[in-house]
Amino acid sequence: MTQVCDRIDRCRQFRTDDDALPAEAVELARELLEEATRGQSLAxxxxxxxxxxxxxxxxxxxxxxxxxxxxxxxxxxxxxxxxxxxxxxxxxxxxxxxxxxxxxxxxxxxxxxxxxxxxxxxxxxxxxxxxASVILPAEEKKLRRHLIRRREAGMRMNLNQLGEAVMGEEEARHRLEANIARLADPDTDYISVKISAIFSQIHLVALDETLLAIKDRLRLLYRAAMTAWPVKFVNLDMEEYRDLRLTCTAFRELLDEPEFRKLEAGIVLQAYLPDAWPVQRELNTWAIRRVDAGGAAIKIRIVKGANLAMEKVDAETHDWPLAPYGSKVEVDANFKRMLHEGCRPENTRAVRLGVASHNLFDIAYGLLLRAREGVEDRVEFEMLEGMANHQARTVRDAAKGLLLYAPVVKREDFHSAIAYLVRRLDENTSPENFLHDLFGMKPGDAA
Ligand SMILES: Cc1cc2nc3c(=O)[nH]c(=O)nc-3n(C[C@H](O)[C@H](O)[C@H](O)COP(=O)(O)OP(=O)(O)OC[C@H]3O[C@@H](n4cnc5c(N)ncnc54)[C@H](O)[C@@H]3O)c2cc1C
Structure with a gap:
């Protein structure tokens, strides 16, 4: 870990310029990989x-x-x-x-x-x-044990309550209640939820009605977060492209309400969407105004986007252009552009940044960039529970902390975890994805 920390320190001290940053990031990725491999358990x-x-x-x-x-x-x-x-x-x-x-x-x-x-x-x-290593049991005892273990290991947890497929309002209300109950749990301090899990009738042709209904549900969640002690964090996950503008509008309009001016809440942006960067800039501008007016900061988690297959089907069946970029290299570039935007000190003042990725090259780039910009306390790293724990431990040590994202599911709802499992399998097995190669990767080889 000394090598890793020294490289980050040098970047902080000598303010490595943009031209030199990629090569430094590749070296740091190598060091992170070596460190992670050394710390891998037999299992x-x-x-x-x-x-x-x-x-x-x-x-x-x-x-x-x-x-x-x-x-x-x-x-x-x-x-x-x-x-x-x-x-x-x-x-x-x-x-x-x-x-x-x-x-x-x-x-x-x-x-x-x-x-x-x-x-x-x-x-x-x-x-x-x-x-069980990627989807946690929701049963109280088992979950508590796991959360305590993670806390002792220096990792914070972000829980996402999975449940039955939300096909109608009854299920949506159930899921909302489950999330409110989760916020009341003293062992939970951070949850993630997507709007389609708490409202089943999202229709963009009925935009005003949809927005009203979503805000009504989110208001309950935000209130539950605010009235808990200590205050909890609610993050809005992003799924379909369809929900991007809707989620952002609901998020901003609610946080503009006087009741929530002091609440810090979060939202996800998917770098595989060309729209994500302009939306990030809009959110930054709005958040700076909010903070200047005495409101709380917000948080943006940047991810690449997990629903490529679904967006492709949607585009093909409707004969629409594909919403995400058409190539991995464009997505990776946009992710870095959003990292730069998110690490600018004038933005981090109002917007904390979550960098969510398993790609060691991007993580290395993010570690160096945030050090160079002097914003380490405003930019955190996030990974998925159980996807590559040896890697997560190394990133935790290099970043001085880590937020782990974990879905939780009750035993009787296990079938509803299938969509999540399939997405993770897809990520692990798609040839252009980092995790596809991680498990056999050695420093210097072609991967
Ligand atoms: C903590 C955490 C929270 C997350 N939350 C969300 C969320 O709320 N919403 C969400 O959508 N995802 C979420 N994800 C998943 C995320 O979007 C990525 O799918 C996943 O992290 C893989 O990206 P990577 O940077 O780790 O790896 P990489 O291997 O570098 O990138 C893989 C990603 O690149 C993109 N990609 C791959 N091939 C192509 C191609 N041919 N054309 C275009 N793009 C391509 C896809 O987005 C793919 O997922 C989350 C991930 C983490 C770690």
Missing amino acids: ERLQARQMAAMMHDAPGKAFTFAMADQVFRAPTAAREAKRFRDLVDDYGVPEYLPLAARVAMRVGGIASAAAPEIVMPLVAEKMRQES
Whole structure:
């Protein structure tokens, strides 16, 4: 860690210029990777080896996707079992799995024909266990234990309450109530929620009505956050492009209400949208005015964007242009442009920045930039729970803190975690993505 800290210190002291910053970031990324690899536990090494093997096992990868996405949507155990066996027939048992797991899968496939009610809950339990490192159980005792462990390890937690699919208002109200209850929990101090989880009837042709309804729901959340002691933090996650302007307008209009002038709240912007940078600048200008008028600062988390596949389907089915950029390199460039915008001291005064990424090159770039600009106390790093814990520990040490984002789900709602799992699998396996290569990456190799 000394090398890492020295490089960041040098950047702070000598104010490395823009031209030299990329090369410095590449060096720092190498050092971070070496540091992370050194600190990897045996269990993490074995898991990483399995992940790396999955990347080179195309049918195994396809099977894993289909398994997460399709098997547990069926209404009966017999239908689940049939789908499970069909997938094994279509793809074969994944070769990347250890021998014992492959044998168990073969035996399970055969047994599921005779006793689906016994076998399928066991298969579901296995899936739950396998994903327990990325999706936390909402049950109080288990969650509390985990939160305490993370706090002791110097990581703050940002919880996202998953639940049943929000198809109607009853479910949306349930989810809102679950979030309000989460804010009342003394172990929770930070939550993330997206507007489509708390309101089911988002219609852009009925913009005013939609906005009113969203603000009504968010008002309840903000009040719950403000009346808690200590005050809690509510962040608005971003999902579809459709929701960008709507979420921003609701966010700004609510925080302009006298009741919420002193509340610090957050919002996410997705760098894969060309619109994100202009929106960031608008938010910065508005937030500076708010702070100058005696209001609280806000926070913006920048991410690249997790819904590329869905935006592509949307664009194709409607014959619209694709909302996100069409290439990874443009997205990476926009992310850096937004980092620069977010690290300018005149902006950080009113807008704290969250840099959410697993890409060590971008994290390194962000670490150096915030040091150079002297805004380290206003720019924090955020990662996903369980995606690459060895990497997270290293970033925590280099950044002097880390915010970990974790979805929580009740046992009975586990099926609703599938969309999240599939998105994470997609991120891990898309060839242009950093996590695709991380698990086998060595300093200096092609990846
Ligand atoms: C703490 C945290 C919170 C998050 N919250 C949100 C959220 O609220 N909303 C949200 O949408 N996402 C969210 N994400 C996910 C995030 O958007 C990214 O999907 C994820 O972090 C991968 O990006 P990366 O920088 O880690 O890795 P990288 O591998 O550098 O980038 C991968 C990303 O690049 C983009 N990309 C890849 N290939 C292409 C291509 N061919 N064309 C265009 N773009 C491409 C995609 O956005 C892809 O996710 C969050 C991530 C973290 C760590």
